[in-house]
Amino acid sequence: xxxxxxxxxxxxxxxxxxxxxxxxxxxxxxxxxxxxxxxxxxxxxxxxxxxxxxxxxxxxxxxxxxxxxxxxxxxxxxxxxxxxxxxxxxxxxxxxxxxxxxxxxxxxxxxxxxxxxxxxxxxxxxxxxxxxxxxxxxxxxxxxxxxxxxxxxxxxxxxxxxxxxxxxxxx
Amino acid sequence: xxxxxxxxxxxxxxxxxxxxxxxxxxxxxxxxxxxxxxxxxxxxxxxxxxxxxxxxxxxxxxxxxxxxxxxxxxxxxxxxxxxxxxxxxxxxxxxxxxxxxxxxxxxxxxxxxxxxxxxxxxxxxxxxxxxxxxxxxxxxxxxxxxxxxxxxxxxxxxxxxxxxxxxxxxxxxxxxxxxxxxxxxxxxxxxxxxxxxxxxxxxxxxxxxxxxxxxxxxxxxxxxxxxxxxxxxxxxxxxxxxxxxxxxxxxxxxxxxxxxxxxxxxxxxxxxxxxxxxxxxxxxxxxxxxxxxxxxxxxxxxxxxxxxxxxxxxxxxxxxxxxxxxxxxxxxxxxxxxxxxxxxxxxxxxxxxxxxxxxxxxxxxxxxxxxxxxx
Numbered sequence: 322x323x324x325x326x327x328x329x330x331x332x333x334x335x336x337x338x339x340x341x342x343x344x345x346x347x348x349x350x351x352x353x354x355x356x357x358x359x360x361x362x363x364x365x366x367x368x369x370x371x372x373x374x375x376x377x378x379x380x381x382x383x384x385x386x387x388x389x390x391x392x393x394x395x396x397x398x399x400x401x402x403x404x405x406x407x408x409x410x411x412x413x414x415x416x417x418x419x420x421x422x423x424x425x426x427x428x429x430x431x432x433x434x435x436x437x438x439x440x441x442x443x444x445x446x447x448x449x450x451x452x453x454x455x456x457x458x459x460x461x462x463x464x465x466x467x468x469x470x471x472x473x474x475x476x477x478x479x480x481x482x483x484x485x486x487x488x489x490x491x492x
Numbered sequence: 493x494x495x496x497x498x499x500x501x502x503x504x505x506x507x508x509x510x511x512x513x514x515x516x517x518x519x520x521x522x523x524x525x526x527x528x529x530x531x532x533x534x535x536x537x538x539x540x541x542x543x544x545x546x547x548x549x550x551x552x553x554x555x556x557x558x559x560x561x562x563x564x565x566x567x568x569x570x571x572x573x574x575x576x577x578x579x580x581x582x583x584x585x586x587x588x589x590x591x592x593x594x595x596x597x598x599x600x601x602x603x604x605x606x607x608x609x610x611x612x613x614x615x616x617x618x619x620x621x622x623x624x625x626x627x628x629x630x631x632x633x634x635x636x637x638x639x640x641x642x643x644x645x646x647x648x649x650x651x652x653x654x655x656x657x658x659x660x661x662x663x664x665x666x667x668x669x670x671x672x673x674x675x676x677x678x679x680x681x682x683x684x685x686x687x688x689x690x691x692x693x694x695x696x697x698x699x700x701x702x703x704x705x706x707x708x709x710x711x712x713x714x715x716x717x718x719x720x721x722x723x724x725x726x727x728x729x730x731x732x733x734x735x736x737x738x739x740x741x742x743x744x745x746x747x748x749x750x751x752x753x754x755x756x757x758x759x760x761x762x763x764x765x766x767x768x769x770x771x772x773x774x775x776x777x778x779x780x781x782x783x784x785x786x787x788x789x790x791x792x793x794x795x796x797x798x799x800x801x802x803x804x805x806x807x808x809x810x811x812x813x814x815x816x817x818x819x820x821x822x823x824x825x826x827x828x829x830x831x832x833x834x835x836x837x838x839x840x841x842x843x844x845x846x847x848x849x850x851x852x853x854x855x856x857x858x859x860x861x862x863x864x865x866x867x
Contacts, residue, residue: 322655322656322835322836322837323656324656324657325506325510325656325657326506326510327493327496327497327498327503327506327657327691327692328496328497328498329493329494329495329496329497330494330495330496330497330593331495332494332495334495335495335593340497344596345536347536351609353609353610355610356610359610359611363610383725383728384728385608385611385725385727387725391723391725410629410727411625411626411628411629411632411731412625412628413620413621413624413625413628413678413679413680413681414676414678414679415618415620415621415624415677415678415679416675416676416677416678416679417618417620417677417678418618419600419601419604419616419617419618420597420598420600420601421597421598421600422597427679428616430615430617430621430624430625431625432625432629432727432731441728441729441730442727442728443727443728444611444727445607445611445612445615445617445621445727446615447615455676455679459679464628464629464632481614482610482611482612482614482615483614483615
């Protein structure tokens with residue numbers, strides 16, 4: 322097959338004016354109300370609690386909380402306090418920022434299965450106190466290890482997922 | 493290509509025209525148009541498919557947009573199929589376009605809106621995280637060595653050298669060591685195991701049996717289609733296995749009358765934006781048992797020149813050619829088309845092929861789309 326149509330440009334062609342270009346910047350700010358279920362979850366975080374919900378039909382204890390069960394398709398009204406401990410379901414050691422620039426000190430995002438929720442129910446958060454380079458993180462962190470939330474002091478909490486600073490390893 | 497001079501309209505036109513020319517048809521033969529692209533945020537153009545629809549030949553025709561994130565390229569063909577299968581149209585032109593190079597500083601920024609705005613975005617997310625998390629869960633569950641993923645990247649990058657849209661630095665003959673030594677982006681994901689953002693377009697003409705007969709065309713047939721969506725509560729799923737891909741595949745196999753996919757599928761184009769994803773998807777497609785796709789890599793079962801296995805991603809795929817999202821899904825379907833017609837040139841697989849499968853995937857690791865083509 323012959324090469325297909327199309328004219329390849331270098332990045333420099335655009336940024337250094339070798340071809341004409343126009344630029345535009347999106348101006349778009351949003352404020353989302355947190356809704357019924359997530360709103361109550363956030364209020365719990367402000368009090369230093371991780372809340373979950375229970376479906377009365379399938380009896381699953383769910384996190385993140387939701388106003389309805391997506392399996393049974395029924396409303397959920399029962400709230401339960403979960404533990405602030407859990408187990409690492411999976412993790413990464415990330416050296417990349419959102420804009421694709423590189424970080425020297427990696428972030429360690431993880432899915433954490435929260436204790437007292439049904440098996441496999443987790444949330445995304447960050448691990449902390451686990452080292453500042455790939456080798457040190459991999460030496461400490463592995464799937465299946467137990468972790469606990471490290472909370473902001475109560476006066477700094479504002480009802481946000483970041484009221485938990487990170488999760489740290491526990492014995 | 494990494495960055496095209498052509499606008500989305502111009503890219504769409506080049507692909508649409510090439511598909512029409514190949515079929516020996518003109519735009520007047522086209523009854524309906526499906527246009528496909530990923531999030532508008534990449535282009536910064538509201539309703540991007542309507543914007544480029546003139547290039548897709550949609551003016552004055554029944555038209556729809558097809559969109560399920562990364563699954564869109566294959567989903568567009570599914571939408572086109574039911575346009576024709578409904579009996580409402582004799583023909584449908586499906587055009588998939590993506591121009592990712594316009595977003596500054598990097599289109600990854602546009603991807604961040606995929607995460608939950610309350611529980612995830614405040615953590616400072618980036619797109620690579622979800623893939624890295626899924627890959628780690630997969631490699632941990634099945635104890636897959638990193639070298640196996642490097643072999644997948646090596647295979648696809650070699651295959652991509654023979655594709656008309658190959659890219660220097662992306663397609664190529666890399667050693668396992670080069671791939672293993674490439675920069676760690678979000679462990680376990682490394683630079684040479686990620687597909688590059690790209691610009692591109694692809695198109696396909698679908699037609700009814702009656703139209704094909706009347707015009708004396710030599711087509712391949714759409715034998716099965718399937719698609720499926722899993723929950724957006726992705727942190728509640730076990731990421732080691734793509735159930736939604738299995739469900740999409742089973743739907744397509746049922747329709748095609750495929751009872752034993754490992755016998756009846758002769759060439760496959762699974763979605764491969766990351767090296768591990770190819771193996772993950774091959775298992776979801778039931779072409780290998782859970783955890784067995786990596787072992788089959790070592791046996792050469794997925795190689796283009798296999799005589800006993802199922803050649804996988806002979807096109808080079810997203811890893812070996814590039815990842816212009818919607819267009820990349822379309823590239824997978826067109827590769828199966830060329831393989832079945834025996835027109836894939838240097839990419840033609842060694843074994844005889846009568847039926848092939850293309851698959852794509854998208855959103856929060858949620859969507860599976862599958863098309864089965866046969867002679």
